[in-house]
Amino acid sequence: MYPPLLLLGLAHLALSQTAPATLTVNLAQTHQTIDGFGVSEAFQRALTIYKLPALERRRALDLLFHPATGAGFSILRNGIGSSPDSRDDHMVTIQPRSPGSPTSPPSYTWDASDSGQLWLTTEAVHTYGVRTVYANAWSAPGYMKTNRDDANGGSLCGVPGATNCGDWRRAYADYLVQYLRYYAAANITVTHLGFLNEPDLTTSYASMRSTPQQAASFLGVLRTAVAASDLAHKPLLTCCDTMSWSAAPPFISAAAPDVATAHAYTSSATSPLGGGRIKAWMTEAADNNGAWTSTWYANGGAGEGWTWANNVHGALTGGNVSGYLYWIGAQDRSTNTNTLVRLVFQHVRSPESQDRLLVAFFQSLALGMADDDDGENVNLDDDDSIFALLHSRPPSTPPSSSTHPSKPRRRKRGIGLKTPREPRTLRAACLARDRHRCVVTRAFDYQQLKRRYREPPARDDDGNILDGRDQFAHLAVVHILPYMFALTREENGEPTESRKAALAILDMLDYTLTI
Numbered sequence: 001m002y003p004p005l006l007l008l009g010l011a012h013l014a015l016s017q018t019a020p021a022t023l024t025v026n027l028a029q030t031h032q033t034i035d036g037f038g039v040s041e042a043f044q045r046a047l048t049i050y051k052l053p054a055l056e057r058r059r060a061l062d063l064l065f066h067p068a069t070g071a072g073f074s075i076l077r078n079g080i081g082s083s084p085d086s087r088d089d090h091m092v093t094i095q096p097r098s099p100g101s102p103t104s105p106p107s108y109t110w111d112a113s114d115s116g117q118l119w120l121t122t123e124a125v126h127t128y129g130v131r132t133v134y135a136n137a138w139s140a141p142g143y144m145k146t147n148r149d150d151a152n153g154g155s156l157c158g159v160p161g162a163t164n165c166g167d168w169r170r171a172y173a174d175y176l177v178q179y180l181r182y183y184a185a186a187n188i189t190v191t192h193l194g195f196l197n198e199p200d201l202t203t204s205y206a207s208m209r210s211t212p213q214q215a216a217s218f219l220g221v222l223r224t225a226v227a228a229s230d231l232a233h234k235p236l237l238t239c240c241d242t243m244s245w246s247a248a249p250p251f252i253s254a255a256a257p258d259v260a261t262a263h264a265y266t267s268s269a270t271s272p273l274g275g276g277r278i279k280a281w282m283t284e285a286a287d288n289n290g291a292w293t294s295t296w297y298a299n300g301g302a303g304e305g306w307t308w309a310n311n312v313h314g315a316l317t318g319g320n321v322s323g324y325l326y327w328i329g330a331q332d333r334s335t336n337t338n339t340l341v342r343l344v345f346q347h348v349r350s351p352e353s354q355d356r357l358l359v360a361f362f363q364s365l366a367l368g369m370a371d372d373d374d375g376e377n378v379n380l381d382d383d384d385s386i387f388a389l390l391h392s393r394p395p396s397t398p399p400s401s402s403t404h405p406s407k408p409r410r411r412k413r414g415i416g417l418k419t420p421r422e423p424r425t426l427r428a429a430c431l432a433r434d435r436h437r438c439v440v441t442r443a444f445d446y447q448q449l450k451r452r453y454r455e456p457p458a459r460d461d462d463g464n465i466l467d468g469r470d471q472f473a474h475l476a477v478v479h480i481l482p483y484m485f486a487l488t489r490e491e492n493g494e495p496t497e498s499r500k501a502a503l504a505i506l507d508m509l510d511y512t513l514t515i
Contacts, residue, residue: 032279032316032321032322033322034316035074035075035281035322035323036074037071037073037074037075037312037323037325038073038074038075038077038132038134038325038326039064039073039075039076039326039327039329040078040284040325040326040329041076041117041329041331042091042115042136042328043089043091043115043205044086044089044090044091044115045116045328045329046115046116046119046120047113047115047116048116048330048331048332049061049116049120050120060341063330063341064124064330064340065123065124065127065130066128071340073130074130075133075323076121076124076133077134077283077284078117078133078136079117079136079137080135080136081114081115082137082138082139082140082141082142082206084096084141084150090205091114091115091206092115093141093150094109094175095107095108095109096109096141098143099171101166102144102168102170103171106174106175106178108175114182118188121133121183121188132323133189133191133192134190134238134325135180135192135193136194136238136241136283137176137194137195137196137197138150138198138206138208139151139154139197139206139207139208140156140168140172140208144157144171144172144175145168145208146165150208151203151204151205151206152202152203152207153202153203153208153209154209155209155210156172156208156214156218157169159210159214159217160213160214160217161211162214169217169221170225172195172218172222173222174225176195176222176225177225177226177229177231180193180229180231180235181229181230184232184233189233191233191236192235192236192238192259193222193236193237194237194240194241194283195219195237196210196215196239196241198243198263199211199215199240199241199251200243200247212240212250212253212255213254215240215254216254216255219239219255219256219257222237223237236259237257237258237259238258238261239255239257240252240255240257241261241262241263243263243265243266244263244264244265244267245262245264245268245269245270245282245319246266247262247266248260248273249273249274252273253274257278258278258279259279259280259281260273260274260280261280261281261283262280262282262283263283263285264282264315265285268311269282269315269318269319270314271320272319272320279322279323280319280320280321280322281322281323281324281325282315282321282323283325284325284326285325286326286327290302290303291303308326312324326340329341
């Protein structure tokens, strides 16, 4: 665990329209110890990251765990699998077949992957210094439950009210301990262990129902199994990752875990759990309904950064939490939207661009995209009349993207920039050329030229000296965006929404293009 970070009490905050705010800090008063902040990559989201190309994979990890260039998350929540298979996003169990009875010798199987989580945890712990690993089970294997299925609810056989199918409590406890042994063998210490996830909810995927009394019945068995195990580090036991913060108190009171855990879906962390006598973590929250966004603040939307900053602040001050965990940290754009980092890096050029992913993607797509009308030629000397990706054509080297420059056409609603070849081919060729020779608009190119010659010797991005201005060749227009503009600036001089949207798209490719 990290050295304690003590929250300072805010004793007095006076706000006035006529006087500056006054803040008084009481250094003698301490609040809860902060264990950290974290995310999960359960349900094979870890595999999604692992399957990225090497550079993008590292960038995703940096964004999640790097303390300087990323969020610096210090807690990783893993899902303990219960499924007999790995179809779809199932988390596979370490014991897919029933041993026959609760007292029969177990037959464990370890694939050294754990749905990609072993690799991710190894990176988090040994590359980025993450010290808190939370292993959390959504369900016991189906053969240990009343419904014989790891999904669709059902209860653990042997707890009060579920005794007509044998007593699998100790077998389930041993199962969880064995899972921790596999991680210990990989030089990873699991610091926290949870046996339930949202016991107050039945879902079509891995889920297991429990009452507070049933949870208490099993936690005592689990505590005994952990204490008797050969694990060098005995994990702290949690309970019970309820669907809402308000549903947790009966579970905490009955089970008496080491750490109280709850989610914040149907109610938020506004009051301490367990009377503040034990640590509490908010272990899952996300915007499950809104579209993915990287916006800090626009209108207080559920996915905006400002909203989540307030959520975290409220949990720390009102819920007295010691840990705050978002749901999925990073996942592919084809899956649901409840994620912090969206994995669309395959065609992105720089880390800065990756952090600006589709900030305002096609906000003005209502503009026309047809190019079937001929019109008068556009004056290319008018810097604001065009907006396209350009690249230099050295006199000694044939252009790699096209042997024919585009013919821009003026239309009633905008400008269509035609190219004789497919835009994606031209885009790839242009971006592959030497650095800082892909530019946006002639105005940008001219400003860069002047800026670089102010302090001779002028150099390109790679440090090569630019000997003379006469070396610059004519620019060939390359059509990179299927987009048109009626106006590039409003009457007040501000960029139009069309231009803003296009700049955001170009930021995704390389943020330096639109500076």
